[in-house]
Amino acid sequence: MTAIRAFAAAAVSACLLLLTACGDSDDPTDTNPGGAGSSAPTDTIVIGSANFQENVVLANIYAGALKAKGVKVTTKLNIGSRETYLPALRDGSIDLIPEYSGVLLQYFDKNATAVSSDEVYTALQKATPQPLIVLQQSAAQDKDAIVVTKETAAKYNLKSIADLTSVAGNLTLGAPPEFQTRADGIPGLEKVYGVKFKTFKKLDPGGPLTQNALKNGQIDAGDIFTTDPLISKNGWVVLEDPKNLYTAQNVLPLINSEKASDTVKAALDAVSAKLTTEDLIKMNEQVSLEKQNAEDVAQKWLSDAGLV
Structure with a gap:
């Protein structure tokens, strides 16, 4: 994401210093909640x-899931790409x-060769730097994919x-800005497949900018997540990946080990034990197509799964 993209350094500073752009705080009088160098209260889990x-x-x-077990929680949503939120995890924001x-x-180990879910998870546990750890992975997967319209697929026999x-060399690719430097982005396409696009458009991470650009013919191919319900709705074609540029992308929690109490681990492991790829597709459809509230969709899933 497979699993979420050069403006990262600037985004980190802006995001951490101007929290109104990055999430919420329980204390509206706090002028720098979660800013660089500050950390959350020891009895609270801050989820980004x-x-x-x-x-x-x-x-x-x-x-x-954590609130249901009596854990104090605050959220800071829509922080940005991995290049932005990992520094926030490391500094305790x-x-x-x-x-x-x-x-x-791949972010932690650019030379990683693991492909399958189990291989990737084992390698990830070893590669994750302290004080961060990963908890149990779910069966749910969401991969990046190169997606084209059925018309483009037919025209070029793709x-x-x-x-x-x-x-x-005649086509335009749309993807988030970080796709230009990530191992599974443009560098990976060139290294693994010898694919070089004529033009690259900086868009969003598989969201409405990319979707609309593909639909309107502003791009010929887009980096779109495999759990996006619009792929099926629009009859788009997910190009196969025979050389496994996009490896297993199981959803899992990345957490600061200092906050991973037994209660926290048990609650999050219970989520991973229930979550499936089909759940992701259904919830994405509810939010993006049916315009339901993300928090309501999450709460409904937890209730249906017997976790609240």
Whole structure:
């Protein structure tokens, strides 16, 4: 995300200093809650999220599960990309965030070769730097994917990413800015498949900017998450990935070990034990297509799963 994208350094500073852009605080009089160098109260878990809807829903699920066990929780949602929120985890501005195993492993270990869920999880446990740890992974997966319209697929006879090699020089790719430097982004497409696009458009992480640009023909291919309900609704084609550029991307909690009490671990492990890929697709549909509130969708899932 597979599992959430060069403006990162600036975003980190802005995000951590101007919290109104990054989330909420229980104390409206606090002028620098969770800012650089500050940490949350020791009895409170501060849950962050990346800047895309699925991750916001997952953060709300974690929050609801912990609250149900009597854990004090606050949230700071829509922080930004991994390059932005990981520094916040390290400095204690946030304590916990939903993550995706494969892309997180590649972030911590650019030479990682693990592909399967179990291999990736084992390698990730070893690669995650203290004081951070990952808890139990879920069966739910959400991968990045190169997606094209059915018309583009038919025009160029595209079934897999490999088929782009001879035609990408005429095409425009849309993706978040960090896709230009990530191992599974443009560098990976060139290294693994020899695919070089003519033009790159900086958009959002699989969200409405990318979706609309693909639908309106402003881009020919987009980086869109596999759990996006619009793929099926619009008849878009997810290009196959025979060389496993996008490895297993199981949803799991990334947490500061100092906040991972037995109660916290048990509550979050219970979420992972229940969460499926089908759940992600359904919740994404409820939020993005049916316009339901993310917190309400999360609470409904927790109730249906018997966790609240």
